[in-house]
Amino acid sequence: MIAIHPAFARLGDENAFAVLARAAELQRRGRDVINLGIGQPDFKTPPHIVEAAVKALRDGEHGYTDATGVAPLREAVCADLDRRLGVEVSPDCVMITPGGKVAMHMAILMFGREGAEIVYPDPGFPIYRSMIEFTGATAVPLRMREDNGFAFSAEETLALITPRTKLLILNSPANPTGGVTPPAEIDRLVDGLAAHPDVAILSDEIYGRLTYDGLAHRSLLAYPQIRDRLILLDGWSKTYAMTGWRLGYSVWPRPWREVVRKFAVNSWSCVNSAAQFAGIAALDGPQDSVEAMRAEFDRRRTAVVEGLNRLPGVTAIAPKGAFYAFPNIAGTGWAAKPLASALLEEAGVATIGGPDFGVYGEGYLRLSYAASMEAIERALIRMADFLGRPA
Numbered sequence: 001m002i003a004i005h006p007a008f009a010r011l012g013d014e015n016a017f018a019v020l021a022r023a024a025e026l027q028r029r030g031r032d033v034i035n036l037g038i039g040q041p042d043f044k045t046p047p048h049i050v051e052a053a054v055k056a057l058r059d060g061e062h063g064y065t066d067a068t069g070v071a072p073l074r075e076a077v078c079a080d081l082d083r084r085l086g087v088e089v090s091p092d093c094v095m096i097t098p099g100g101k102v103a104m105h106m107a108i109l110m111f112g113r114e115g116a117e118i119v120y121p122d123p124g125f126p127i128y129r130s131m132i133e134f135t136g137a138t139a140v141p142l143r144m145r146e147d148n149g150f151a152f153s154a155e156e157t158l159a160l161i162t163p164r165t166k167l168l169i170l171n172s173p174a175n176p177t178g179g180v181t182p183p184a185e186i187d188r189l190v191d192g193l194a195a196h197p198d199v200a201i202l203s204d205e206i207y208g209r210l211t212y213d214g215l216a217h218r219s220l221l222a223y224p225q226i227r228d229r230l231i232l233l234d235g236w237s238k239t240y241a242m243t244g245w246r247l248g249y250s251v252w253p254r255p256w257r258e259v260v261r262k263f264a265v266n267s268w269s270c271v272n273s274a275a276q277f278a279g280i281a282a283l284d285g286p287q288d289s290v291e292a293m294r295a296e297f298d299r300r301r302t303a304v305v306e307g308l309n310r311l312p313g314v315t316a317i318a319p320k321g322a323f324y325a326f327p328n329i330a331g332t333g334w335a336a337k338p339l340a341s342a343l344l345e346e347a348g349v350a351t352i353g354g355p356d357f358g359v360y361g362e363g364y365l366r367l368s369y370a371a372s373m374e375a376i377e378r379a380l381i382r383m384a385d386f387l388g389r390p391a
C-alpha cells in the first residue's frame with residue numbers, strides 16, 4: 001500500500017449524509033421513511049433566484065470569475081450586511097466560496113497545527129472537530145448546555161482559553177441544538193476577549209436569518225473591537241434554500257482574505273459563475289420568501305416541540321433558531337445512537353443521534369423540522385408508537 005498523509009486518517013464524517021443514504025436505501029426497498037435527519041430546507045429555491053442563474057447562463061457568463069467572487073456579488077454581500085446589521089464591510093474583505101463550509105475549513109487550516117488549541121462548540125457541527133484534528137491541533141470542546149438554552153456562556157468560553165489557543169469557533173443560532181446566545185452574553189464574551197488579543201474568532205452565522213420568538217440576530221461583526229481577528233461565515237444555503245448550489249460567503253480581515261484568495265487560486269479557482277449571479281438576485285431581490293420560509297419553520301417548530309414533549313421519557317426545550325429540535329431522551333432508557341438507529345430501521349423515522357455532534361451529545365437526538373408539517377406529524381405518531389411499546 002502506498003501511504004497517504006496520516007492527517008487524512010484523522011478526518012471525521014458527517015453522519016447526516018450516512019443517514020440520508022440509509023433512508024434512501026430503505027425507500028428504494030419500498031419502505032416508507034420520514035426523513036428528519038438532513039439539515040436542509042425542504043423548500044425549492046425561490047423562482048426569481050433560479051431565473052437569475054438561467055439568465056446568466058443565457059447571457060454567456062460561462063467563464064472563470066475572480067477567485068474571490070464577482071465584484072457585484074461581493075458588493076451585494078456588503079450592501080446586505082449594511083442593511084441588516086448596519087455594519088460597513090469592504091468588498092475586499094469578502095470571499096465567495098463553494099458553500100460556507102469552505103470558510104470553516106480555511107479558518108481551521110490557517111490556525112490549526114500541532115501544539116495549538118482550538119475551542120469549538122459541543123454538541124456542534126461535526127466538521128469543526130474533524131477539521132481541527134486534521135490539522136493536528138487539539139480540539140477543546142465548549143459545552144453547550146441544555147439548562148442554558150444551548151447558548152454559549154461567556155464565562156465558560158473564556159475559561160477554556162489558554163496561551164495555546166489560536167482560534168475560537170462560535171455558532172449561534174446553532175446546529176444541532178437550535179440554541180441562540182443572547183446579545184448580553186455576546187457582549188460579555190467580547191469584553192473578555194480583550195484580554196486574549198492573539199485568539200482569532202470564527203463566527204458561524206449560517207442560521208442568522210432563522211430566529212424565532214421575535215429575537216433579533218446579534219452578529220459578531222457588530223463589534224469593531226474584534227474586527228481585526230474575526231472571520232464571519234454565512235451563505236445562501238439555509239436562508240434561500242440553496243444548499244445544492246454551493247454558494248457561501250465569509251468576511252475576513254483583509255490580509256487573511258488575501259491568504260484565502262491565494263488558496264482558492266491553488267484549489268477551486270472560483271465558484272460556479274451562474275450560482276454567483278443567483279446569489280446577487282437573492283440578496284438584492286425581494287426577501288418575502290425568506291420570511292415565508294422562516295414563518296413556516298416557526299409553525300413546525302411549535303408542532304415538533306409539543307409532540308416531542310408528549311413522548312414517554314422525552315423532554316424538549318423550544319429552540320430559538322435554525323431548524324432543529326434537540327430533545328433530551330435520557331428518560332426513555334435508550335442511548336442516543338441505538339435509538340436513532342432503531343427509529344430508522346423499525347419505525348421509519350430518520351433522526352441523528354446526539355453523539356454524532358460531539359462528546360456532550362449523548363442523551364439527545366437531533367430532529368430537523370425542515371420537513372412538511374404532515375411528515376412531522378406522522379413521524380411523531382410513529383415515535384410515540386415506538387417508544388410506547390414495551391421494551
Ligand code: PLP
Pocket residue numbers: 039098099100101102125171174175204206234235236237243247248
Ligand atoms: N455551518 C453550520 C453550522 C451548518 O449546519 C452548515 C450546514 O449544514 C454549514 C455551516 C455549511 O453550509 P454550506 O456549506 O452549505 O454553506
